[in-house]
Amino acid sequence: MRTLVWYRGKDLRIADHAPLRAALNASNKSGGDVVPVFVLDDHFFRPEAARRIPFRIQFLLESIASLAANLEHLGSRLILVYGRSVEQIPKLVKRWKVDRVVGQSWAAPIGCERDRQIGKSLEDLGVPFELFNTETLCPPGTLRTGAGDPFSVFTAFARAFERNIRVEPPLAAPRALPRVPDDIDSHGVALPSLESLGLTHNPQVLEGGERSARARLKIWLARDAKDYDELRNRMDLPGTSRLSADLKFGTLSVRTVWHAVERRLRELSPDALRVYQNELLWREVAHSTLYDRPALLKKTFRHDWQDFPWRKHDGDWRAWVEGKTGYPVVDAAARELINTGFVHNRARMIAASFLAKHLLIDFRRGEQHYLDLLTDGDWANNDAGWQWSAGCGCDAQPWFRIFNPVRQGEKFDPDGTYVRRWVPELSAMPPKYIHAPWSAPAAVLASAGVRLGDNYPRCIVDHDAARRRFLETAKKHLG
Secondary structure, eight states: OEEEEEEOSSOOOSTTOHHHHHHHHHHHHHOOEEEEEEEEOHHHHSHHHHHHSHHHHHHHHHHHHHHHHHHHHTTOOOEEEESOHHHHHHHHHHHHTOSEEEEEOOOSHHHHHHHHHHHHHHHHHTOOEEEEOOSSSSOTTOOOOTTSOOOOSHHHHHHHHHHHOOOOOOOOOOSOOOOOOHHHHTTOOOOOOTGGGTOOOOTTSOOOSHHHHHHHHHHHHHHTGGGHHHHTTOTTSOOSOOOHHHHHHTSSOHHHHHHHHHHHHTTTOHHHHHHHHHHHHHHHHHHHHHHHOGGGGTSOSSGGGTTOOOBOOHHHHHHHHHTOSSOHHHHHHHHHHHHHSOOOHHHHHHHHHIIIIISOBOHHHHHHHHHHHOTTOOHHHHHHHHHHHHTOSTTOOOTTOOOOHHHHHHHHSTTOHHHHHHOGGGTTSOTTTTTOGGGSOHHHHHHHTOOBTTTBOOOSSOHHHHHHHHHHHHHHHHO
């Protein structure tokens, strides 16, 4: 039995990897081969495509390199091939006389369609194609309402999850793997470098790879996890786990995180455990919702939001992207994204609300911008977050709720630490005025070296006027 283990970019690990374990079990029974493969798909690895998603590519390359090293340590090898997966996987199956292909399923439409095409090609070859639902805690589409419909309310989904789903413990990493045969080894290519893709290394991007992911989890559990329920919204403090990119690329499995957090916090901090596991369940909702409604990447969840009269204003759009809106916390979020490939979740919500509601600019533009630059950019999570913030998504915040960026900053960045880090023009402003520098007396501005309209912009919109404009527009459209 020769099994091709198809690594697919969202499962870059050896621990708790069900397809790898299944291939190894078959090998132990029959003495067959285990062939780990990663396809450097043109969709991501063409230089022009890679340059569009620079931080994801950096994390991805490091994670692939880490995976290759871990497999080699176990006696195997990761075979890299260039091309389109829908073409390369069937070719490799024929060339290497593969008996079975295994991999982790994807919930996103691009993955489902790819799997459909490859499944058809392998069926024509008489080769089984087995997918394991380990991207999420339970297979998307598993949980349904009493009427048999997908859930549209988080609390109902969470209750159904608690009643019906037992999160299986993670699988241990193999201690050894069979050697890849020589007839296969000769067809591999080298992993591209950042430089070959026209990119330079950014030291502010999290380091990719399974070992780094496990170190992040261990440090967070030991230090800040017990206070997660209190710290998670504080933009100025390191209170979040920073595991979103690891879950996106699968350098950690979600059930590994689920059980590790449960072990650590069950007795130590039940409130923090409940809040963190709810965040993992929001991830479940996002993936399940996109799986059931693949058109969401093009359409709003709420049908009455179709054809919403968004403004097209390039000047306001550029100010939001570049962090020059005049609202410090919004600008800090924009610059954190541009520089690090990450945005604190509270800052994401504030920035998204500002774009859609203060500026009345189509949230889809912001969604694509974030997907391009976020290291943890994931179709399901990103779309769910943006539609929630705009008010048109699954169990979204009410559309008439409009974040006040000044109040949000004062509440979740009380001393202005987050703003000072990313908007250095305001670094000398006292906490009282840092979230609303236009309200400071002239002497305070002068002492801080802030010249509104010169070295820091004036507000591009007035909060109260922007709020009225959005509410009037939304009421008219939504009836």
